[in-house]
Amino acid sequence: MAIALALKERIAADIYAFYGVQVPKIDLSLQKMTNVIDFEGVEGKKSVHVMSELLDDFTTYKEAFGERFKLSRKMEIVLPNEERIPERGLGKILAVATLINDIDVIGRSGSNIGYQIKSYSHEGKYAQTIKIDPGEAFAINEVSGKTKIRVAFTGTPAETEIDFDELPAGAKKEFLTTLYQISQTIEAIFRGFFAREGAHDFVT
Amino acid sequence: MTDYSLTTERDDDQHISQTLLISEDQSSIRMRENESSSYHEYHSYELIQMIGNEKKELVHWLKPIRRRDNAFENTGEPRIQGSNSLSSGIFREIATNKRWLGNLNKRIGNSPRS
Numbered sequence: 001m002a003i004a005l006a007l008k009e010r011i012a013a014d015i016y017a018f019y020g021v022q023v024p025k026i027d028l029s030l031q032k033m034t035n036v037i038d039f040e041g042v043e044g045k046k047s048v049h050v051m052s053e054l055l056d057d058f059t060t061y062k063e064a065f066g067e068r069f070k071l072s073r074k075m076e077i078v079l080p081n082e083e084r085i086p087e088r089g090l091g092k093i094l095a096v097a098t099l100i101n102d103i104d105v106i107g108r109s110g111s112n113i114g115y116q117i118k119s120y121s122h123e124g125k126y127a128q129t130i131k132i133d134p135g136e137a138f139a140i141n142e143v144s145g146k147t148k149i150r151v152a153f154t155g156t157p158a159e160t161e162i163d164f165d166e167l168p169a170g171a172k173k174e175f176l177t178t179l180y181q182i183s184q185t186i187e188a189i190f191r192g193f194f195a196r197e198g199a200h201d202f203v204t
Numbered sequence: 205m206t207d208y209s210l211t212t213e214r215d216d217d218q219h220i221s222q223t224l225l226i227s228e229d230q231s232s233i234r235m236r237e238n239e240s241s242s243y244h245e246y247h248s249y250e251l252i253q254m255i256g257n258e259k260k261e262l263v264h265w266l267k268p269i270r271r272r273d274n275a276f277e278n279t280g281e282p283r284i285q286g287s288n289s290l291s292s293g294i295f296r297e298i299a300t301n302k303r304w305l306g307n308l309n310k311r312i313g314n315s316p317r318s
Contacts, residue, residue: 005309010269030273031306033291035283038310042291049306051276051295062286111286135309198269 003028003048003201005135010050011193012100012137018189019178021092022130025053052132057117060132061110069110075168077115077127087115089129091167091174097137099182104136106162276304 097105276295283292291308
């Protein structure tokens with residue numbers, strides 16, 4: 001069970017990366033359980049952990065916007081010096097999330113996405129959104145509608161949805177571009193994610 | 205469009221010069237191998253695949269998934285704020301000294317086979 005869930009997260013991260021989403025490196029490693037909560041008697045017992053490389057200068061949306069974070073057309077990244085900079089990457093993340101039904105893509109108050117500030121001479125300064133913790137990908141949940149971006153906003157519950165019209169303009173464009181890329185992806189590529197050596201514990 | 209030039213060394217020691225034109229959103233890339241050839245347009249993910257055919261080590265998503273059981277050691281630090289995983293700690297990657305977050309999904313605690 002532990003290795004299947006860990007593999008699920010790793011494969012989800014690889015699919016995000018395939019479509020150009022920024023994700024941290026993810027590996028699997030057998031480690032002793034540490035800082036265990038809500039379950040007695042397992043501290044120190046070994047189980048397969050999901051290892052994610054910690055990123056420098058990374059800020060989650062929850063840290064940046066607080067508990068009341070909500071996506072909106074007017075969302076802006078504001079730096080401590082009051083400078084307002086554009087965001088990149090969120091639309092790609094949401095498109096891939098719909099593909100793999102990552103219903104917790106945003107996380108509670110934006111705890112599953114974050115950003116790093118990037119600055120290049122030819123592109124200027126922007127906030128690069130990064131997807132972390134895709135542990136709820138490939139969720140199996142009942143749905144009521146078929147045409148909504150079905151991603152939970154307040155944790156795992158499945159029926160919270162994002163209105164496409166409420167996305168920032170840049171995210172809308174990225175979302176549609178990525179949907180097109182997804183539609184052009186051949187079946188062999190999808191099969192490749194799951195048919196790799198080492199993936200069988202999730203697939204079977 | 206952003207204009208890049210690069211030189212690639214092939215296995216037969218021949219050098220080929222390529223020009224890449226990358227769209228601002230990086231979703232499409234136009235490439236030509238020399239000045240006399242015409243540009244061919246790729247989506248960025250297609251180019252990644254194409255490079256992957258030449259250098260398979262770049263194709264992360266096609267690599268075997270291998271556990272790295274001996275690559276990390278627990279730093280003993282407390283769990284990071286906000287983590288609700290069953291097990292959660294900060295680990296050090298021995299080869300690079302980089303810090304990694306190690307988590308165990310809380311659903312494991314409900315599984316009889318965990």
